[in-house]
Amino acid sequence: MSVKNICCIGAGYVGGPTMAMIAKKCPHINVTVVDLNEARIAAWNDEDVSNIPVYEPGLSDVVAEARGRNLFFSTDVNSAIDIAEVIFISVNTPTKMYGAGKGQAADLKWIELCARQIASVAKNDKIIVEKSTLPVRTASAIKDILTHTGSGVSFQILSNPEFLAEGTAVEDLDSPDRVLIGGDDTPEGQEALRKLVDIYANWVPRDRILTTSVWSSELSKLTANAFLAQRVSSINALSEICEKTEANIAEVARAIGTDSRIGSKFLKSSVGFGGSCFQKDILNLVYIAKSYGLNEVANYWEQVIIMNDHQKTRFASKIVSTLYNTVNGKKIALLGWAFKKDTNDTRESPAIHVADHLLFEQANLAVYDPKVSEEQVYNDLDYLKTRERAENRANLQVYLDPYEACKGAHAIAVLTEWDEFKTYDWKSIYNNMLKPATVFDGRNVLDIAELKAIGFQVRSIGSTL
């Protein structure tokens, strides 16, 4: 029998878009996305579909097509669990900030709560799908909780990690490089696996649906993120050598990227990687390695994070040193706050670190981002607890107009690669700035020659141009 009712616990950046795509592609399946966060669910249900809580190009159209037909958002977690044959768990798994493993291990509190809730509600057999990114062997903990309920209900646990990237989520979900599903090597495990494969096969070619053991699937997700982040840290490490030697990182990246064994993607040097997952997943990998006594393995991967922290600090320090070693009282405009373009997500954004560094040096910051709210910018800074909340508000202003943000500034730092930055009237921005006017392009997106011709001093990543 094919699956008729799915539920997903967690209506965040993964749960929302992923389930919206399943609902779009499988009109014969009812998909209910549940969350404890009432405001978030209300936003997913907002009559005006442009107000859904996750900004992703194309997502509002997908939601508009399926919502109310076979896609539902609700806070009634129990009813959704009760009715569903397949339950995706897509809750947050942040880095643990207390106790054993503090600062490295994944905090599985929310995963365990879900498992306990499912255990208490389920009256018939269920397939539980790990959609969240989890440490290898988490499925055994989930299984343990579920099988000790004494209710006689049978649970199959599958691992089905998500590989979408923010900003391209709809594209990635519509046409994934691969879908990965791990299941137990038992008849029941394989039957559950087949049911999930059949759901994806409604739009994903079967040869792109990979099946493995649960453990390989769990570990592959951490590995994929570790490899991707490692590429960014590798190219960023080289960018510092370029700045000393007059080599140009864009040329180096092109030169090595044309080797098909290396490949051209993910070789863009930057102010550093951000986002909610790269750092947390590598730290998690480091923790897992250490917990097995694999210290060399742990140290190897930890270096990716150390390099990324160095890149962010190096960028901020360069602003200070270029502005004659003091930014005290100087207005500096920060263009971009999101961790990458085409998303409103700011988690672990390098902009937060750069702003914090500059505020520590008593700069006066003017922030503009096309999709991030003032409240979010202040929340991000307050979360660091580096200084009083009032001080963050006194020394950093958020602007709705980039030209106003740059007016009277000594320097501009580009911290997100939003396309609109390339289209600005840079001559007019220059005319309204203090001189010398400097642009620090943390994403290498602006036309250096054009800016220099206008009169700007330009500092980019990985070149002395």
Ligand SMILES: NC(=O)C1=CN([C@@H]2O[C@H](COP(=O)(O)OP(=O)(O)OC[C@H]3O[C@@H](n4cnc5c(N)ncnc54)[C@H](O)[C@@H]3O)[C@@H](O)[C@H]2O)C=CC1
């Ligand atoms: N953000 C991304 O692009 C990607 C994230 N992932 C992974 O997916 C997982 C989810 O990530 P995001 O969607 O970004 O997180 P998120 O924080 O945006 O969403 C998680 C949601 O789960 C809800 N929640 C937590 N516990 C709950 C419970 N017991 N019952 C009901 N709702 C509950 C929260 O209220 C929140 O709205 C994480 O493990 C992450 O590592 C994987 C691939 C991509």
Ligand SMILES: O=C(O)[C@H]1O[C@H](OP(=O)(O)OP(=O)(O)OC[C@H]2O[C@@H](n3ccc(=O)[nH]c3=O)[C@H](O)[C@@H]2O)[C@H](O)[C@@H](O)[C@@H]1O
């Ligand atoms: O597990 C996750 O959360 C996801 O993490 C990343 O996706 P995401 O963080 O949304 O975005 P990326 O495009 O990977 O960018 C991450 C960071 O690296 C930076 N980056 C990326 C590529 C590059 O060449 N240079 C570079 O600095 C980006 O600006 C951004 O700050 C992975 O790409 C997804 O496959 C994965 O599902």
